[in-house]
Amino acid sequence: MMFAFVTIVILVCMGVVMVRLFSGPTLYDRVLALNVFGTCTVLLIGSMGFLFARPDFLDIALLYALINFVGTIAVLKFFRYRRLGDAPHDAEIIMVQENEEDRTAP
Amino acid sequence: MMEMLIDILSWASFVGGALFLFIGSLGMVRLGDFWARLHAASIVDSAGVGLILFGMMLQAGLTLVTVKIAIIVLFLFITGPTASHAVANAAFVSGSRPTDMVEDITAPKAKPKVTKRKSRKTKPKATTSSAKKKSGA
Amino acid sequence: MLFVVLFVLWLLMSGIYKPLVVGLGVISCLLCVWIVSRLEILGEKGFQHDVRITKLVRYVLWLTVEIGKADWAIAKVILSPDLPRRQRLIAVPCTQQSDFGKMLFANSITITPGTVTVETEPGHFIVHALTDEAADPDALADMGTRVRETEAGTS
Numbered sequence: 001m002m003f004a005f006v007t008i009v010i011l012v013c014m015g016v017v018m019v020r021l022f023s024g025p026t027l028y029d030r031v032l033a034l035n036v037f038g039t040c041t042v043l044l045i046g047s048m049g050f051l052f053a054r055p056d057f058l059d060i061a062l063l064y065a066l067i068n069f070v071g072t073i074a075v076l077k078f079f080r081y082r083r084l085g086d087a088p089h090d091a092e093i094i095m096v097q098e099n100e101e102d103r104t105a106p
Numbered sequence: 107m108m109e110m111l112i113d114i115l116s117w118a119s120f121v122g123g124a125l126f127l128f129i130g131s132l133g134m135v136r137l138g139d140f141w142a143r144l145h146a147a148s149i150v151d152s153a154g155v156g157l158i159l160f161g162m163m164l165q166a167g168l169t170l171v172t173v174k175i176a177i178i179v180l181f182l183f184i185t186g187p188t189a190s191h192a193v194a195n196a197a198f199v200s201g202s203r204p205t206d207m208v209e210d211i212t213a214p215k216a217k218p219k220v221t222k223r224k225s226r227k228t229k230p231k232a233t234t235s236s237a238k239k240k241s242g243a
Numbered sequence: 244m245l246f247v248v249l250f251v252l253w254l255l256m257s258g259i260y261k262p263l264v265v266g267l268g269v270i271s272c273l274l275c276v277w278i279v280s281r282l283e284i285l286g287e288k289g290f291q292h293d294v295r296i297t298k299l300v301r302y303v304l305w306l307t308v309e310i311g312k313a314d315w316a317i318a319k320v321i322l323s324p325d326l327p328r329r330q331r332l333i334a335v336p337c338t339q340q341s342d343f344g345k346m347l348f349a350n351s352i353t354i355t356p357g358t359v360t361v362e363t364e365p366g367h368f369i370v371h372a373l374t375d376e377a378a379d380p381d382a383l384a385d386m387g388t389r390v391r392e393t394e395a396g397t398s
Binding site: 126129130132133136137138139141142144145146148149151152153156170173174177183184186187188190191194195198199203204 | 255256258307310311314317318321322326328330332349350353354355356357359360361362369371373
């Protein structure tokens with residue numbers, strides 16, 4: 001009863017956040033909504049573990065929290081430096097930004 | 107008696123957490139600005155997560171499950187602010203700024219605090235109406 | 244030291260105390276310690292105790308109350324029909340010496356609804372605040388001194 005209530009509320013919240021995820025005007029809105037969505041997913045996995053009386057789900061929730069954090073950082077890093085490996089030096093950052101300006105200017 | 111007390115406490119915690127979770131996700135949709143949405147995400151990260159996982163800890167009792175939930179809480183409380191700081195910093199570095207700001211120390215030649223006291227009564231309506239105009243247009 | 248922390252974490256997370264599982268835990272913890280020592284990310288000092296645990300616990304309890312108050316304030320902003328917000332970017336001086344203290348202060352600012360640390364510069368943070376109450380410089384300075392009290396080496 002208790003956990004069914006919590007699960008339903010979390011599902012509703014995930015649906016509401018999904019609106020912002022699809023309609024966010026900028027990239028950062030979407031990344032922020034994705035982060036909140038992932039936090040809701042962690043809570044959902046935990047409460048479903050209690051709902052089905054399987055506490056092993058909490059391990060999955062912890063793992064999902066880790067992956068959510070790393071994924072957010074990875075998306076931001078990719079869109080800032082355009083690569084996932086080592087962060088480039090300052091000169092290269094300026095070059096990348098100039099390229100972006102060239103692309104958006106015309 | 108003790109079980110009933112724990113049940114009542116965890117019900118209260120769940121209802122409060124669900125309320126804050128819903129307010130936070132409602133704010134994600136209602137607020138019209140990226141910088142304001144940042145604070146809605148902050149509500150979900152702090153109050154929603156904290157209260158709901160606290161209720162789960164009460165329900166689990168003193169077992170290893172409680173320790174696992176405590177680790178999840180600790181982890182989310184460290185990474186949640188870090189992730190939202192990363193998003194905010196990326197937006198800040200890319201040059202995005204709030205549209206209707208009262209005070210901005212990073213703006214070039216920002217007007218100093220002289221206007222601050224006068225604006226306290228007159229400005230709020232002006233800023234909200236201008237924000238509405240912008241969102242409407 | 245790192246091995247002990249990792250092994251306690253393994254014992255708490257697995258909950259199975261058969262020789263095979265505990266042995267696997269010992270092996271994987273040793274592997275992790277070896278990889279970390281090869282990466283050289285811990286620095287010369289390793290784990291250092293520059294935090295007072297009792298002060299830290301007291302600070303976390305105080306922070307919980309503050310988060311509760313700020314949550315309620317921002318929830319009222321979201322629920323009110325005209326969304327009264329006066330956004331501003333302000334500078335908050337950070338006087339903490341250790342990296343952990345700075346991290347704790349910036350994270351505390353961010354997790355409190357209404358204020359978000361946007362940029363860290365030497366000597367101060369740039370903080371985005373949503374409302375007038377959240378942007379109160381005295382409250383932020385108070386939080387800074389409380390974080391500073393948790394550091395060892397400062398009286």
